[in-house]
Amino acid sequence: MNGKLFILFEFGIPHYRGFLLEKLNASFQEIVAYHADDKFSGTFENHSSKCKCFGSGENKLCIFNVFSLLSASAIVTTLNLRRPHTWVPMLLLPWKKWIIWGSGVGENSSLIVRFLRRILLFISDGFVVYTENGRKKLIEFGYSDEKITVAYNTLKIENSCLTSGEKYFLYVGRVQKRKELDACFHAIKKLQKKLLVVGGDYNDEISRLKVLADEEGCSDLVEFRSPIYDDAALKDVFSNAIAYVSPGHVGLGVVHAFGYGVPVVTFMERNHAPEFEYCNKHNSYLVLSDNISDALYECLNKPVEHFKRRESAYCFYKENLSVKNVYNAFFCQFERLGISTDKTDVQDIP
Template identity: 30%
Template sequence: MLQKPAKPYKVAIFHQGCVPVYRRGFYVRLSETSKNDYVVFHGKPPSNTSLQVAQPPFPFANVEVGTVELRLKKALLIWQRAVSRFASGRFDGVVIGHEFKFLSSFAILALAKLRRRPVFWWGFGYRKAYGSWDEGGKPPLKDRLALWAADKLARWGDGYLAYTEKGRDHLLSIGVPADRIQVVRNTIDVEEQIALAEAVAGSDDAEIRAEFGLRPNADVLLYVGRLVPRKEVDSLVRFAVANRDVDGRPVDVLVIGDGEERAKLEALAGDAPNVRFAGAIDPSDIRIAKAMKLSRAVVIPGYLGLAINHAFAHGRPIVTRKHEFHSPEIEYLTEGEDSLLIPGDETAFHEGLKSFLASPQEQARLAANAMHQRETLRMDYMVRAYDDFISRVVSKAGDR
């Protein structure tokens, strides 16, 4: 007897309020490979972020919605005009991001629960008290309340799509059943980046240096990402200003990105000939691949996230400071093998950078290991784990 094909489910996705450029490839691959009908709700990015947003039209099912923002002291609250669209959409389940600022997500959560439709959280699996970074290690009341609420909400979900094993461990520790947790990791379109890396492999380094205004024969340290205080790009700029050469070789710093800190960082660099600002560049632009090819490492002193995946796709190691406030993607690093996590203050970090630049052998070893690690971050795994888990949970809900 022929087995009937599994029912395709219709699932709404509310995540980040927009479609960041790094998430576009995931949604495209999900729509191409899944039998389910995923509909991504999106709009303008929240005004308190500097996310680089992908521009429609998109080759996947999506609904563009308006947003209303409300400032409450330092907090930003957002209402997406999407609740009625969700209510009338006959969805079998809904995926919601873990950001509390989207008030409309709580209305969607309540509506889904009333209709007995599965609700999936998608995020870290736990929250970090980032406010304590600014308050000497003591979490402020806002963070303590957020930690408590995050745990409560996690237990209300029918499933949790976590980025890391550490997230899974935390969810288990607060009582979320193992069968409601799926580690999907979190990645960019590594395949696209690998193709870009291969496309520039034979490019002339001298021409690339001229394109970015870099000095001949300089060892290049690359920063890619948003220019926001939490990234501590100022520490890298100060290093460059104080160290135009290391161990007899010139050192250049190339900064790719934009954000609220750009003017301040450019002023800090002054007329230093070894600091270059290239502005924001789309990840699919071959210029980033060219910059990666030249660089000895991707250096982000502060908060570190998906830049790890981006660097590894090009076989470039990560250099950062060792602290507790990195994004959960920090777990994708193997310290001392494909990356350097330098402990201590800024002076210690600068000394660690000098040691790295003075050792071509260390640079080559870390780069080789970073190239190997990129195989573990391919998007196909994330898409398959995500889709299979949602299908399984929605199917069981339908049986009930």
């Protein structure tokens, strides 16, 4: 009989982790996912358990029965030092098999934080990191290369394909001020090309953007649509896109864009999510200045170079962002630690 797997989520359960949770659920006797029920509202059938939480925001204190972890064959934690429920159990039960899942060592240079991080890394038995750069930083920090596997942060896109849309520039995701979508307004007015924004409002940002578009004189070129979750509808939206624009911040939108061969246009010098590392000069338009007009102009007026970026974006998705790679990263950890699973060969996964 296969063992029991626990997963400690720093926030709620992200909906885009569903494909991995389903795979793990089919491979273990039982899975229990403890979460804080904030930021993300995904669910995992009857196998998730909300922590008892106090306070709010980044420093929310979450509590669960730590001794339930005694029955675990392995414990995966999305380590966040601001969320003690993701690391205090490591100190209490250091002999259990701990696998950290996250972006890497972080940038905080505080002596206390670095000391605590070293202790937790010493306790851990493995690390599933989001990017190759995260892997490199872990090794520089002194973590064993043999204990690291890379699982690029990704989405399961059943209908991914190379597209060649020419109708509009596109943004899909939460409509937030940090995305700096208004940086495109002057350019789309000059180029007379539409910007389609698909996503939910955040802090009344859509109203602010409508005012700015009106002031710029391009309100007829900016269209807002409600969030889309259906795969077929998303494919239709991306299939008609020239490029995916998120000037001020990029995250998982990069994965969706690359899944349909749509290059990304963004500023380089911003506080991006780890997915920014997927972007390079071959598959994206990385803007050094705060003027995005030249990049959008190139999208429209250099078709040969633009299509090469499309091909490179789609190729990156196929080679690096496949769900098979994510499965491999986790099951390599389990196998290395001698944990029995009912693993389907990833080569058989469509």
